[in-house]
Amino acid sequence: xxxxxxxxxxxxxxxxxxxxxxxxxxxxxxxxxxxxxxxxxxxxxxxxxxxxxxxxxxxxxxxxxxxxxxxxxxxxxxxxxxxxxxxxxxxxxxxxxxxxxxxxxxxxxxxxxxxxxxxxxxxxxxxxxxxxxxxxxxxxxxxxxxxxxxxxxxxxxxxxxxxxxxxxxxxxxxxxxxxxxxxxxxxxxxxxxxxxxxxxxxxxxxxxxxxxxxxxxxxxxxxxxxxxxxxxxxxxxxxxxxxxxxxxxxxxxx
Amino acid sequence: xxxxxxxxxxxxxxxxxxxxxxxxxxxxxxxxxxxxxxxxxxxxxxxxxxxxxxxxxxxxxxxxxxxxxxxxxxxxxxxxxxxxxxxxxxxxxxxxxxxxxxxxxxxxxxxxxxxxxxxxxxxxxxxxxxxxxxxxxxxxxxxxxxxxxxxxxxxxxxxxxxxxxxxxxxxxxxxxxxxxxxxxxxxxxxxxxxxxxxxxxxxxxxxxxxxxxxxxxxxxxxxxxxxxxxxxxxxxxxxxxxxxxxxxxxxxxx
Amino acid sequence: xxxxxxxxxxxxxxxxxxxxxxxxxxxxxxxxxxxxxxxxxxxxxxxxxxxxxxxxxxxxxxxxxxxxxxxxxxxxxxxxxxxxxxxxxxxxxxxxxxxxxxxxxxxxxxxxxxxxxxxxxxxxxxxxxxxxxxxxxxxxxxxxxxxxxxxxxxxxxxxxxxxxxxxxxxxxxxxxxxxxxxxxxxxxxxxxxxxxxxxxxxxxxxxxxxxxxxxxxxxxxxxxxxxxxxxxxxxxxxx
Numbered sequence: 001x002x003x004x005x006x007x008x009x010x011x012x013x014x015x016x017x018x019x020x021x022x023x024x025x026x027x028x029x030x031x032x033x034x035x036x037x038x039x040x041x042x043x044x045x046x047x048x049x050x051x052x053x054x055x056x057x058x059x060x061x062x063x064x065x066x067x068x069x070x071x072x073x074x075x076x077x078x079x080x081x082x083x084x085x086x087x088x089x090x091x092x093x094x095x096x097x098x099x100x101x102x103x104x105x106x107x108x109x110x111x112x113x114x115x116x117x118x119x120x121x122x123x124x125x126x127x128x129x130x131x132x133x134x135x136x137x138x139x140x141x142x143x144x145x146x147x148x149x150x151x152x153x154x155x156x157x158x159x160x161x162x163x164x165x166x167x168x169x170x171x172x173x174x175x176x177x178x179x180x181x182x183x184x185x186x187x188x189x190x191x192x193x194x195x196x197x198x199x200x201x202x203x204x205x206x207x208x209x210x211x212x213x214x215x216x217x218x219x220x221x222x223x224x225x226x227x228x229x230x231x232x233x234x235x236x237x238x239x240x241x242x243x244x245x246x247x248x249x250x251x252x253x254x
Numbered sequence: 255x256x257x258x259x260x261x262x263x264x265x266x267x268x269x270x271x272x273x274x275x276x277x278x279x280x281x282x283x284x285x286x287x288x289x290x291x292x293x294x295x296x297x298x299x300x301x302x303x304x305x306x307x308x309x310x311x312x313x314x315x316x317x318x319x320x321x322x323x324x325x326x327x328x329x330x331x332x333x334x335x336x337x338x339x340x341x342x343x344x345x346x347x348x349x350x351x352x353x354x355x356x357x358x359x360x361x362x363x364x365x366x367x368x369x370x371x372x373x374x375x376x377x378x379x380x381x382x383x384x385x386x387x388x389x390x391x392x393x394x395x396x397x398x399x400x401x402x403x404x405x406x407x408x409x410x411x412x413x414x415x416x417x418x419x420x421x422x423x424x425x426x427x428x429x430x431x432x433x434x435x436x437x438x439x440x441x442x443x444x445x446x447x448x449x450x451x452x453x454x455x456x457x458x459x460x461x462x463x464x465x466x467x468x469x470x471x472x473x474x475x476x477x478x479x480x481x482x483x484x485x486x487x488x489x490x491x492x493x494x495x496x497x498x499x500x501x502x503x504x505x506x507x508x
Numbered sequence: 509x510x511x512x513x514x515x516x517x518x519x520x521x522x523x524x525x526x527x528x529x530x531x532x533x534x535x536x537x538x539x540x541x542x543x544x545x546x547x548x549x550x551x552x553x554x555x556x557x558x559x560x561x562x563x564x565x566x567x568x569x570x571x572x573x574x575x576x577x578x579x580x581x582x583x584x585x586x587x588x589x590x591x592x593x594x595x596x597x598x599x600x601x602x603x604x605x606x607x608x609x610x611x612x613x614x615x616x617x618x619x620x621x622x623x624x625x626x627x628x629x630x631x632x633x634x635x636x637x638x639x640x641x642x643x644x645x646x647x648x649x650x651x652x653x654x655x656x657x658x659x660x661x662x663x664x665x666x667x668x669x670x671x672x673x674x675x676x677x678x679x680x681x682x683x684x685x686x687x688x689x690x691x692x693x694x695x696x697x698x699x700x701x702x703x704x705x706x707x708x709x710x711x712x713x714x715x716x717x718x719x720x721x722x723x724x725x726x727x728x729x730x731x732x733x734x735x736x737x738x739x740x741x742x743x744x745x746x747x
Contacts, residue, residue: 055507093339105263106343108256109261110343114256295575298681298715306566314559427560431557431559434538435540435541457528462560466560466562468563472563472606473536473607473608473643473645477534483531484531487524493517494517497513504510504513
């Protein structure tokens with residue numbers, strides 16, 4: 001059973017500026033399946049379509065062509081979002097709220113029943129290590145604390161599918177280790193985890209399968225067997241699969 | 255309903271903690287105090303002047319606040335990307351918009367009530383006017399604020415530029431006070447095209463004369479049927495603007 | 509694309525349009541801005557009205573009317589030999605900004621009809637007629653029009669009787685009271701004059717007239733005393 005299915009999904013961005021219409025390709029006929037209960041890593045360079053794919057899953061974007069199915073429902077579908085937890089690459093939280101108010105808001109939005117809400121908020125904040133900062137404004141949180149608050153809102157309603165967009169970018173090694181442990185903890189509880197990353201070494205430590213995106217297409221998928229115990233196998237596969245689309249040349253060492 | 259309540263609650267809290275809003279309230283108090291001084295020039299009509307200036311100051315401050323806050327209400331959340339997180343939860347877009355709008359209206363209404371109460375108490379203290387008419391004037395001001403807020407919300411979403419939305423809001427605000435003048439000029443105009451254009455404008459723009467008890471206070475008690483019809487007009491006009499805002503917002507990709 | 513919000517918008521807008529005739533029928537209509545008399549304050553009035561501040565515009569115009577009548581408005585000066593030349597325009601300006609500003613009609617008409625050296629009763633009647641038309645809730649305008657008519661005919665008794673009938677009206681401006689007091693004084697009815705000036709002194713809203721009231725009270729008391737003295741039979745010489 002697939003948790004996520006992309007069927008020939010294309011996404012073209014059209015922008016109009018001063019009467020001139022420009023188009024850019026976000027995804028180009030993407031076919032991709034993520035199975036229930038697995039940890040799937042989405043790898044790719046900047047502009048390869050990782051974030052576009054995630055936004056299509058979350059219903060923030062509409063596909064230009066093709067279909068996106070999540071937990072058996074065609075997206076966009078508001079109801080299915082109650083079963084998904086999402087943490088974006090940066091903590092886009094309203095800084096005027098306290099940690100408690102923020103999580104209370106997302107618990108209510110995620111349909112956590114009102115009587116259980118307060119206890120859940122406190123236990124989740126404690127779980128992500130912010131028990132001491134419950135009543136502090138988010139504007140006083142450090143970057144690492146905000147990242148944890150963002151993880152807390154993604155997990156407060158005990159989702160079946162967890163989507164983490166660049167979860168380790170900008171974190172210190174200790175925090176990276178904690179995120180890795182969290183992903184494995186979720187997997188152990190039968191959750192499906194999809195995360196996007198640039199960091200190949202992290203991906204190979206936690207993923208069951210990976211997909212390499214390049215130019216909006218799925219360039220290659222690999223299973224754990226293909227890189228476990230084979231140093232640099234994933235890195236070499238990645239380098240071979242992707243082509244730069246950002247117009248930047250290689251660093252020349254000659 | 256639960257999601258609207260949750261979004262309302264955090265929006266209200268956000269505005270209450272917003273220094274711009276507090277600045278507006280402070281400005282209101284200064285205006286009231288200024289009114290005391292200015293009214294001394296009106297000799298034995300001092301009570302009338304104090305009443306008029308106070309009501310006018312309250313309404314202007316509330317209108318400036320509601321336009322400023324609603325123009326930024328959604329655009330700022332798009333800019334800061336906090337709208338991402340909200341909409342990746344099971345929240346219908348119109349629920350989100352409704353919660354944001356009502357939260358803003360609630361905060362501005364609370365400010366209007368606080369300023370109104372201070373003004374009314376001052377009038378009572380000085381032995382001037384008051385009666386139940388004050389509540390009628392307050393409700394009319396609030397109706398105007400609701401219509402202007404809904405219009406500013408629509409303009410902000412349709413134009414996607416805060417400066418343009420602000421400029422158009424001020425334009426409609428002025429036009430709204432000129433509906434009768436527009437119809438008067440249309441009646442006198444011999445040019446059929448100009449006449450039609452003016453009439454269309456006078457019907458399409460909000461007509462703030464329907465909330466103008468404040469300016470008609472000295473002519474007598476408020477007419478309950480006029481007040482009831484005004485409430486229907488406020489709900490219908492604000493509802494139309496809000497529904498159009500939903501139409502625009504539902505097409506947006508983030 | 510979902511069209512439901514659009515349909516709701518159209519239905520709501522139709523309702524807003526449908527309810528407008530009821531609102532317009534029952535609304536308080538204000539004169540158009542083009543009806544305002546030509547004064548140097550056109551921009552001030554238009555600016556305030558376009559911001560929805562019509563009552564405040566009328567209040568400001570009222571304060572300027574008072575300033576003008578006290579001789580302190582530099583922007584409007586009178587032609588030689590024509591005191592209060594712009595009084596009618598400034599009074600009508602206030603009234604057309606807010607037609608229910610009773611005091612503006614009465615104040616302007618009072619000065620135009622009864623002030624010494626002004627004596628322009630026709631202008632006063634014009635102002636009061638506009639009051640009758642635009643401010644139907646106020647009943648004293650016809651009374652003052654009649655009083656002016658009697659004044660023009662020289663029938664002071666009937667004029668005084670009419671002015672007396674307005675004394676109990678709470679909107680009756682203090683100027684009308686002082687006019688009546690002056691008429692009493694000139695007719696030698698000192699007791700009545702003292703009573704009106706005394707009422708002015710008791711009226712907290714008429715504070716700006718208190719200094720004049722005190723002077724008048726002292727003056728009228730002196731006049732009364734001298735009249736009593738002259739009315740007393742001369743003392744017989746001692747034998």
